[in-house]
Amino acid sequence: MNTKSKLTKKLTALLITIAMLISLIPAPALFGAPSPGNSLTIAVISEPRVIPESLISNSTAFNNAVKVDHAMLAESQSIFEAALQRVAAEAPDVLLVAGNLTKDGEAASHSYLAARLNSLKVQLPGTQIYVINGAKDINNLGATTYASGSAVRTQAVTPAEFRSTYAGLGYDDSSTEYYTPPAGRLAGSNSYAARPAPGFTVIAIDSCKYSADATTTGVNYQQDDGAITPELLSWISLKVQEAEGRGDTVIAFMHHSIVPHFDGQPVLFGRTLIDDYEAAGTALATAGLRYVFTGAMRANDIAQLTAGENTLTDIETASLSSYPSPIRLAAFTKGVNADSMPTETVSISTPLITQCVNPFTGATISNLTDYGAQRINADLFATILLDTGLLNMVDALLDGVADISFTTTTGATHYGIRAILESALPAEDGAGMPVSNDFGDIIWGGLTESLPQTYEDGILIPLVGTMYYEASENRIRFVPTFIGQVWIAEEDFKQYLIDALFDQLNSVFFRDK
Numbered sequence: 001m002n003t004k005s006k007l008t009k010k011l012t013a014l015l016i017t018i019a020m021l022i023s024l025i026p027a028p029a030l031f032g033a034p035s036p037g038n039s040l041t042i043a044v045i046s047e048p049r050v051i052p053e054s055l056i057s058n059s060t061a062f063n064n065a066v067k068v069d070h071a072m073l074a075e076s077q078s079i080f081e082a083a084l085q086r087v088a089a090e091a092p093d094v095l096l097v098a099g100n101l102t103k104d105g106e107a108a109s110h111s112y113l114a115a116r117l118n119s120l121k122v123q124l125p126g127t128q129i130y131v132i133n134g135a136k137d138i139n140n141l142g143a144t145t146y147a148s149g150s151a152v153r154t155q156a157v158t159p160a161e162f163r164s165t166y167a168g169l170g171y172d173d174s175s176t177e178y179y180t181p182p183a184g185r186l187a188g189s190n191s192y193a194a195r196p197a198p199g200f201t202v203i204a205i206d207s208c209k210y211s212a213d214a215t216t217t218g219v220n221y222q223q224d225d226g227a228i229t230p231e232l233l234s235w236i237s238l239k240v241q242e243a244e245g246r247g248d249t250v251i252a253f254m255h256h257s258i259v260p261h262f263d264g265q266p267v268l269f270g271r272t273l274i275d276d277y278e279a280a281g282t283a284l285a286t287a288g289l290r291y292v293f294t295g296a297m298r299a300n301d302i303a304q305l306t307a308g309e310n311t312l313t314d315i316e317t318a319s320l321s322s323y324p325s326p327i328r329l330a331a332f333t334k335g336v337n338a339d340s341m342p343t344e345t346v347s348i349s350t351p352l353i354t355q356c357v358n359p360f361t362g363a364t365i366s367n368l369t370d371y372g373a374q375r376i377n378a379d380l381f382a383t384i385l386l387d388t389g390l391l392n393m394v395d396a397l398l399d400g401v402a403d404i405s406f407t408t409t410t411g412a413t414h415y416g417i418r419a420i421l422e423s424a425l426p427a428e429d430g431a432g433m434p435v436s437n438d439f440g441d442i443i444w445g446g447l448t449e450s451l452p453q454t455y456e457d458g459i460l461i462p463l464v465g466t467m468y469y470e471a472s473e474n475r476i477r478f479v480p481t482f483i484g485q486v487w488i489a490e491e492d493f494k495q496y497l498i499d500a501l502f503d504q505l506n507s508v509f510f511r512d513k
Contacts, residue, residue: 040200041092042251044328045083046295047134047319050076051103052112055145055154058360062146070298071321072372073103075365077112078356083320083327084120086351090329091124094196097169098295098317099134099208099255104142105222107155110165117169128196130170132204134255135224135271135296138162138190139210158220159189159210170194170204179206179235186211186220188232193239199334201243203236205254205292207274225271226256226296228280237287244288249332249344253293258284259303259314263423267404272296281305285312291346293317293328300326300350315348323372325353408438418502439502440494447476455479 049071056062056074066073087095097117102109113131121129136142143156163171170176170192179191190206207226209215215223228236236252243250256274258281260266266273273296274280284292285307292312298319305312317328329349337343356365365371406419409427418439425437436442451469452458458468458479465480470487477487488496 038199039333040197042094042330043087043090043092044096044098044293044317045320046098046317047100048080049100049103049321050080050113051109052077053359055108055147057146057149059146059149061151074359075356076321079321079325079353082353082356088123092127095127095129096253096293097131098253098293099132100136102137105137105140105156106143107157110157114165130202130204131166132253133162133190133206133208135208135222138222139220140222159186162190179232182231185213187214187229191232199248201248201250203239203252205252207254207256227275233280233283237283240287240289250289251291252289256296257294257314258292259305261297261301261303261316264420281312282307285310323376324369325372326350409434410436410438412438416506440498444490444493
């Protein structure tokens, strides 16, 4: 079996695990207790990853770049235009564009986005538009144009050039407060705080590493991982406290996650989280930050961190340029209840962009959801890893997953994939009573509760036999149509089916570990 085939099998298991895990994590209701006042509607676009059609060509060079990228790069301009149309129809009070605006930080890509966003601002004079950079947007040596049919390095942008390009979209505004790093440093320099409406403050957090004072290499070249420096953390906390003092609800947005969205994220996707996320999240929650929109994890999910009496909610939005191509809509409503206590509710919806145009054929892609899904498969991920020389990193990640352990409420300790999945299962019911979060218990309980308990009422499988649950013996009995009968007890079911299934899955996932 060749290297790519082995890696594809491992990644297939990984993708299944992630899909199962995300489906198990509930999106919690969002409630707080701010001062009364008004309402605010917000639209969020995350990771448009646009490379404008002026920089691409239907060439081998560009098509090879498309093959090793999760984003629908050829269609990215059209998808972005469709997203702007949806935002225009919604006419929100605020539009947040949360990082990775461009394919690889091309200056021409940034100029295109800024022009389109400023046009939208003219179209929607009541909408405030704010942008923040993502990991790929600044000092990116991978900035490339394919207009000539070949891959040619092109101009990227510095932090200062990013701010000047997006003037009027969060920058170069006299009413906005800007973060200034210590002398000789650049990390976090694109952060700012704005007040789009009475009762609300928006804080843009630049969590990206693109300068020598932040990168592990000590050079001005972007890295994918993120951080909030101590100085920036202090500044954000101060802005949050000032906003809280005037009764504002504070809403932040940034590229990287600040709260993990599942237990395996720090191991599997550590670069999507900021460094020291636990300490930073606790500090910001303590200061009073309640909401932060993020996007680096490329999934639609909500996670929360509680510090004392304060809760910080990380609202993650998947990449616009990748399946399923969503935007977020959020409505914040503040008021007073019957006891004269301040209340706040937040409602969130996630519409999908469903159509775009193929720039090379001019044909309309009428079902973008299916079109995008066809590009997400294990072969794509295997190709990306092999072609970019990241196979060793994948092996290290698999090592980390193999070592993850979790002890269920029944005292059983499991490892690897099962540990990750079981850690996401509830440990108590709605009344606060402990329940088993062991897969064996859950599946056995579901089967025995659904099966009839007598042969007469048993489930008849034509030409095969009858199956029912024999409660007195705590076993599932199967009576074949022609001769004899067989049964399986609870412990055998768990050992020979559930345990064996996860052992086999781990053996595929960690074949060489």
